Amino acid sequence: MSSNPEIHALDVDMSAPAAAAPTRLPSRRRWFILSLLLIATIINYVDRVNISIAAPFMAKDLGLDKVEMGLIFSAFAWTYAFALVPAGFIADRFGSRFTYGVSLISWSAVTVCQGLAGGFASLLGLRLAVGAMEAPAFPANSRAVTVWFPARERGLASSVYVCGQYLGTALFSGALLWLANTYDWRHIFYSTGVVGILFGIVWLYLYRDPMSCKKVSKQELKYIEDGGGLVKSSQERTKFNWRQIAELFRYRQVWAICIGKFAxxxxxxxxxxxxPTYLIEERHLTMVKAGIFAVLPFVGATIGILLAGIVSDGLIRRGYSLSFARKLPLVVGSMLGMSIVLVNFTDSNTVCIALLTCAFFAQGIASSSWAAVSEVAPKELIGLTGGVTSLAANIGGIVTPIVIGAIVQATGSFAWAFWFIGGVALMGTLSYSLLLGRLYRIQLKTH
Known part of the structure; x- marks a missing residue:
């Protein structure tokens, strides 16, 4: 794996603070674009997590055991993970507008169909389909932030859209539980799917890349580009070459981010x-209490990811190196994430929720790795690099639900599941602290 120190000198904008922002820009279109990314990510994750809220009702209604539920939970990540690399190429080739819009409408239509499922096989197949359709979302997110934001704002911008993965659950878990209690679990999928389809149409109408956006001023474009935003790359269309993936893995930064994201x-x-199943079945909480308590860790994670972005960008503005500013949240978040094992040592539900909130707060901090991806990705392969690192991350999404389902089925308890998650967090800590090294924009030799 290459560290290629000669490249460092070529990446001036990545190793020093960007030029100071003008006191006032004639347009601030990039922040409107970020609001679209946030809403799309909220919908993206609501359509992932809705099945966990429906699970206790669905399992009882359809007669599904823990192993079957573990497979259904995991199915999304099977296709999602392995579609990420081609999805990253699609984002680079066709741009964020088309890629995200088609993806959003497609996965939302399949979400509606989940409400019609009649058993294990149909649910498994539909979750596989949702995973494949959602794959372009985060590579398109990463690409949009890299072309719309200068380096000094990229940490916060990445944190804002990533916090959508927690906000959706925090804001809508109660409403979705109410739907399941008042009507049935199928209405969870009907409602979330319809909302996604409608917003997909809005996205196609409103989103544009910088060079094709009529509402962004020349001054704002110059500010973004002078600060390291890859404005002109938004018009480039990359031709895919398998050797480019092999080239990416010559760099330790890519390996370290992959391992850390997996953790x-x-x-x-x-x-x-x-x-939710843990709260209801092992902690014996009522549906109402489970709905309230389930929100708190997601609030903690939201605070964590936003704090990571603010601190990281603040360190850059104060003259710290980009590597230190981007790596600090990753190491601290991964290390603090090991606290999840402490849940095994308390009988108090209140203490349990506090510990899980702390652990998920830490996971939110560690999720700022998307900012690191934006800093190291070759300018012509922003989406593909996001796809490759996200593939590694979502292997965790394949493994974790199955392992936890098997543990609970075999032991009748979640205790060993928390030891498993804590051990993986240790692996992430070591990867970010020992393997990641200096961050700089990779320049590929293969074209």
């Missing part, structure tokens, strides 16, 4: 899948 995503998928 943090393993914790994320516990909360996205088994968490």
């Amino acid at each position: 943090s995503t393993s914790a994320l998928y516990f909360f996205l899948t088994w968490f």
Whole structure:
């Protein structure tokens, strides 16, 4: 794996603070674009997590055991993970507008169909389809932030859209539980799917890349580009070459981010899948209390990811190196994530929720790895690099639900599941602290 120190000198904008922002820009279109990314990501994750809210009702109605539910929880990540590399190429080739819009409408239509499922096989197949359709979302997110934002704002911008993965659950878990209680679990999928289809149409109408956006001023474009935003790359259309993927893995930064993302995503998928079941079946909470308590860790994670972005960008503005500013949240978040094992040592539900909130707060901090991806990705392969690192991350989404389901089925308890997640968090800590090294924009030799 190459560290290629000669490249460092070529990446001036990545190793020093960007030029100071003008006191006032004639347009601030990039922040409107970020609001679209946030809403799209909220919908994206609501359509992932809705099955965990429906799970206790659905399992009882359809007669599904823990192993079957583990497979259904995991199915999304099977296709999602392995579609990420081609999805990243599609984002680079066709741009964020088309890629995200088609993806959003497609996965939302399949979400509606989940409400019609009649058993294990149909649910498994539909979750596989949702995974494949959602794959372009985060590579398109990463690409949009890299072309719309200068380096000094990129940490916060990445954190804002990533926090959508927590906000959706925090804001809508109660409403979705109410739907399931008042009507049935199928209405969860009907409602979330329809909302996604409608917003997909809005996205196609409103989103544009910088060079094709009529509402962004020349001054704002110059500010973005002078600060390291890859404005002109938004018009480039990359031709795919398999050797480009092999070239990416010559760099330790790519390996380290892949391993770290795998670790943090393993914790994320516990909360996205088994968490409500854990509260109801092992902690014996009522549906109402489970709905309230389930929100708190997601609030903690939202605070964590936003704090990571603010601190990281603040360190850059104060003259710290980009590497230190981007790596600090990753190391601290991964290390603090090991606290999840402490849940095994308390009988108090209140203490349990406090510990899980702390652990998910840490996972939110570690999720700022998307900012690191934006800094190291070759300018012609922003989406593909996001796809490759996200593939590694979502192998955790495949493994974790199945492992936890098997553990609970075999032991009748979640105790060893928390030891598993804590061990993976240790792996992430070591990867970010020892392997990641200096961050700089990779320049590929293969074209």
